[in-house]
Amino acid sequence: MKNQEIKNFLAKLQELDDFAIIGHINPDGDTIGSALALAFMLESLGKKVELWNLDPVPELYHFLPGVQRFSCPQAGDWQGKNLIFVDCSEPKRCGDEILPYYRQASTLFNIDHHISNKLFADFNLVVPERAASGEIIYELVKMSGVPLSREIATCLYVTIVTDTGSFRFPNTTASTFRIAAELKEAGADTETINHQIYEEIPPETLAVLGYAFAHFQYSPQRKVCWLVLDKQTLTRLQARDEHLEGIVNYAKAQKGVEVGILLREAEPDLVKVSFRSKKAVDVNALAQIFGGGGHQRAAGCRYRGPLTEAEQKIIEQAILITEGAGA
Numbered sequence: 349m350k351n352q353e354i355k356n357f358l359a360k361l362q363e364l365d366d367f368a369i370i371g372h373i374n375p376d377g378d379t380i381g382s383a384l385a386l387a388f389m390l391e392s393l394g395k396k397v398e399l400w401n402l403d404p405v406p407e408l409y410h411f412l413p414g415v416q417r418f419s420c421p422q423a424g425d426w427q428g429k430n431l432i433f434v435d436c437s438e439p440k441r442c443g444d445e446i447l448p449y450y451r452q453a454s455t456l457f458n459i460d461h462h463i464s465n466k467l468f469a470d471f472n473l474v475v476p477e478r479a480a481s482g483e484i485i486y487e488l489v490k491m492s493g494v495p496l497s498r499e500i501a502t503c504l505y506v507t508i509v510t511d512t513g514s515f516r517f518p519n520t521t522a523s524t525f526r527i528a529a530e531l532k533e534a535g536a537d538t539e540t541i542n543h544q545i546y547e548e549i550p551p552e553t554l555a556v557l558g559y560a561f562a563h564f565q566y567s568p569q570r571k572v573c574w575l576v577l578d579k580q581t582l583t584r585l586q587a588r589d590e591h592l593e594g595i596v597n598y599a600k601a602q603k604g605v606e607v608g609i610l611l612r613e614a615e616p617d618l619v620k621v622s623f624r625s626k627k628a629v630d631v632n633a634l635a636q637i638f639g640g641g642g643h644q645r646a647a648g649c650r651y652r653g654p655l656t657e658a659e660q661k662i663i664e665q666a667i668l669i670t671e672g673a674g675a
């Protein structure tokens with residue numbers, strides 16, 4: 349990421365006012381923490397900022413400062429706003445419901461680290477080498493001269509710790525550690541953050557995990573492991589999307605497995621699919637076959653069709669890529 353690129357992007361933000369920051373649906377620590385940190389930064393620069401998301405913030409992140417400010421935009425809210433997308437490869441990641449409206453905004457900004465990003469905005473700051481969108485927000489904060497407050501540091505630390513799986517995933521770089529160190533010095537309470545995110549697991553998540561361990565399926569060479577969650581099972585386990593966060597990592601994190609996949613029935617004929625890979629397989633490419641995308645080691649797609657058909661087509665393709673060509 350070139351300094352000049354950040355400078356130009358920041359200059360444009362500084363020129364404007366009346367912002368709305370929007371994150372992706374089924375929000376994670378990166379999209380929420382990035383949006384909050386950016387809001388604090390812009391407000392320190394004297395700007396008016398709203399925080400939008402079509403889905404509620406998962407309980408796991410309710411400890412974050414400012415989190416109660418997220419609201420769901422209504423039809424009349426878009427006109428005249430300067431809209432900043434964070435952690436979204438394309439506008440529909442914020443929900444199909446925004447598609448008729450988002451172009452009513454004055455200026456579109458796009459801050460993201462997905463390699464599949466469609467560069468859809470008037471101003472794009474997309475850096476796939478960064479472990480989290482929060483790392484890009486960090487650079488903006490530094491460049492802006494806004495002090496790294498405890499609130500900003502806390503939100504940014506959450507973006508990094510969640511998107512790197514606590515510094516375990518291969519997206520973790522030396523600069524990830526440097527940024528994290530600086531955030532801790534700036535007052536991010538890493539002990540509390542880790543406790544909130546990893547040691548307050550809701551019972552619904554445990555119920556899904558129990559089901560998962562009993563129902564994982566495997567390819568012939570056991571390099572692909574997947575889990576299918578139909579609507580009926582999810583209802584029985586009382587599990588919402590926020591309770592499924594991280595389940596796919598357990599599919600991947602098994603001896604000999606290269607690719608982990610979670611298929612969950614969101615609605616009849618709509619299947620949400622998450623992909624994770626260790627190192628041999630580019631799951632961004634795999635997800636793109638089905639109209640999705642993300643990162644090389646973590647990606648997703650939405651499959652329109654029955655659950656059994658989604659499973660058959662997607663798993664067939666995953667096995668072909670992972671085991672077919674002598675992998």
Ligand SMILES: [Mn+2]
Nearest residue numbers: 378435481511
């Ligand atoms: Mn992210």
